[in-house]
């Protein structure tokens with residue numbers, strides 16, 4: 001076991017982790033933050049995307065111990081004072097989800113894309129989200145939502 005300290009959604013969490021534990025399971029099973037989903041466990045789908053020190057990462061590809069000293073933001077950390085984050089609001093308004101399974105990861109990837117200034121065109125958004133799979137929507141409304149959120153936050 002190793003002692004790690006991770007700041008998750010602004011709160012410092014101290015944990016004893018086995019080196020083999022994946023960050024996605026640390027979030028879901030140790031910290032009860034089940035908004036981050038597991039779709040494949042093999043780094044293909046993006047359902048597990050979170051922000052690690054502001055960068056989007058697939059949390060099934062990161063060991064919990066690698067997050068020691070880092071800041072993690074999950075979907076639970078986006079809304080502020082009961083108000084949806086602009087990307088969440090845009091997904092709602094543009095009907096950018098159906099079953100919702102991909103949505104937390106898709107939203108976190110979109111937040112990172114917008115914050116890094118890489119959501120300037122439909123092509124850029126489609127390329128930026130290519131690591132996040134959705135089996136329901138056909139992506140059209142997701143791209144519309146990200147473009148709408150990018151224009152609001154620009």
Ligand code: FES
Nearest residue numbers: 039040041046060
């Ligand atoms: S569960 Fe991590 S990429 Fe699919």
Ligand code: FES
Nearest residue numbers: 098102134135136
């Ligand atoms: S909304 Fe169902 S997988 Fe994307």
